[in-house]
Amino acid sequence: MISLIDYGAGNMASVRKAFEHLELETEIIDKPEEVIKATKLVLPGVGNFKSLEKLEQTGIRAAIEQSIARDVPFLGICLGMQWLFETSTEAPEVKGLGIFAGRCTRFTETPRTLHVGWNQINYCNGSSRLFQGIPDASYFYFTHSYWCPIENSSSATSHFQTNFAAALEKKNVFGVQFHPEKSGDSGLHILKNFGELAC
Numbered sequence: 425m426i427s428l429i430d431y432g433a434g435n436m437a438s439v440r441k442a443f444e445h446l447e448l449e450t451e452i453i454d455k456p457e458e459v460i461k462a463t464k465l466v467l468p469g470v471g472n473f474k475s476l477e478k479l480e481q482t483g484i485r486a487a488i489e490q491s492i493a494r495d496v497p498f499l500g501i502c503l504g505m506q507w508l509f510e511t512s513t514e515a516p517e518v519k520g521l522g523i524f525a526g527r528c529t530r531f532t533e534t535p536r537t538l539h540v541g542w543n544q545i546n547y548c549n550g551s552s553r554l555f556q557g558i559p560d561a562s563y564f565y566f567t568h569s570y571w572c573p574i575e576n577s578s579s580a581t582s583h584f585q586t587n588f589a590a591a592l593e594k595k596n597v598f599g600v601q602f603h604p605e606k607s608g609d610s611g612l613h614i615l616k617n618f619g620e621l622a623c
Contacts, residue, residue, distance in 0.1 A: 439605045441605070441614060460490060473520075473528070500598070526572070538568070546561060549605070554614055558614070571584070
């Protein structure tokens with residue numbers, strides 16, 4: 425069972441539809457006790473870095489941290505990946521989960537702030553479980569205004585104005601800046617690989 429965490433702003437419908445297309449069973453959860461019981465967690469992030477406060481107020485953040493510490497596979501999508509870092513210039517007063525070191529930063533205003541559309545990713549190494557069976561330099565669909573720094577756990581990078589982390593992998597924690605549910609066959613392959621991870 426793949427549990428999708430609903431905090432009131434995530435793109436639940438399309439992510440769930442993508443998993444169900446792969447015949448992978450899903451559920452939508454919004455309570456800490458449900459997070460604790462989950463065997464695989466997905467956080468589809470849409471909105472503002474400050475939205476992490478909603479997860480803290482409801483107790484879901486603490487439950488996520490406990491689950492990650494127990495080695496439950498966790499996938500953060502788009503903003504869900506940015507929350508895995510220490511902080512963001514979008515809401516510097518809000519502390520991220522701190523799984524990965526560094527700060528997410530806004531793209532510059534010129535030529536445009538929003539990185540939206542198809543873009544290539546480049547592997548940092550060939551051992552990523554999430555990208556098994558997907559060729560290097562494949563295209564994925566991005567839509568974001570803030571970028572994550574490249575660090576030791578980066579499994580793939582991309583480029584828009586600057587090189588940035590497109591995907592991360594550290595033990596049981598995964599993050600993708602792009603939207604796999606909108607990225608065609610390659611995106612579905614990402615979700616399939618996550619869904620088939622051994623717990």
